[in-house]
Amino acid sequence: MTLFRLDASIRTEGSASREIADVVEAEWLAAHPGDAIERRHIGVDVLPSDAWPNAVAGSYVPADARTPAQRDAVALAAGLVDELLAADAILLAVPLYNFGVSQHIKTWIDLVVTDPRASAGSTPLLAGKPVVLCTVRGGAYGAGTPREGWDHSTAYLRRILGDVWGADLTVIEREFTLVGVNPALDAFEDLAAEMHQGALAAAREAGKVLALGDAA
Numbered sequence: 001m002t003l004f005r006l007d008a009s010i011r012t013e014g015s016a017s018r019e020i021a022d023v024v025e026a027e028w029l030a031a032h033p034g035d036a037i038e039r040r041h042i043g044v045d046v047l048p049s050d051a052w053p054n055a056v057a058g059s060y061v062p063a064d065a066r067t068p069a070q071r072d073a074v075a076l077a078a079g080l081v082d083e084l085l086a087a088d089a090i091l092l093a094v095p096l097y098n099f100g101v102s103q104h105i106k107t108w109i110d111l112v113v114t115d116p117r118a119s120a121g122s123t124p125l126l127a128g129k130p131v132v133l134c135t136v137r138g139g140a141y142g143a144g145t146p147r148e149g150w151d152h153s154t155a156y157l158r159r160i161l162g163d164v165w166g167a168d169l170t171v172i173e174r175e176f177t178l179v180g181v182n183p184a185l186d187a188f189e190d191l192a193a194e195m196h197q198g199a200l201a202a203a204r205e206a207g208k209v210l211a212l213g214d215a216a
């Protein structure tokens with residue numbers, strides 16, 4: 001089996017989303033030792049900022065009439081879709097940045113959508129494929145909090161991955177990752193620790209389920 005893992009954090013060391021995804025990956029590897037893991041870290045090895053408009057423009061002209069930039073962008077988009085289709089399971093680690101969708105994950109999604117296979121026919125791109133999304137937030141945005149409704153990322157990712165692409169989606173969420181970093185949040189240390197442990201436990205369970213090829 002093959003696992004495709006995508007990270008969107010701008011950090012490699014100390015990344016909260018990466019920590020959660022590492023737990024999922026470890027459980028998957030425990031069930032599939034030696035099997036392939038394909039990786040893409042778009043927060044560090046960023047996708048070109050002009051790739052999306054070039055891919056869009058290139059999709060409206062014959063292949064032999066495309067500019068070099070359009071050809072490269074169309075090929076990049078096709079490669080991104082190839083990674084998704086080739087995988088038996090998918091793991092995404094995506095933080096909330098500035099209350100919204102990270103530019104890195106948005107560029108990735110926009111490029112994927114330009115490929116004809118992402119919209120062809122009635123079968124969604126990831127129909128029934130097990131996908132685990134690990135997403136983290138520095139503050140707290142749940143019901144009753146002062147910033148309820150300020151998370152403009154998670155619902156969007158659910159919509160794209162689950163509703164548009166048809167993935168069998170499991171979402172693991174962790175909040176208050178900035179407790180211990182931002183002194184204004186020191187009063188929430190116990191709650192943050194509880195949320196952290198809950199996310200790790202959820203990641204272990206999701207990894208076990210993902211390894212079976214049937215995310216819950």
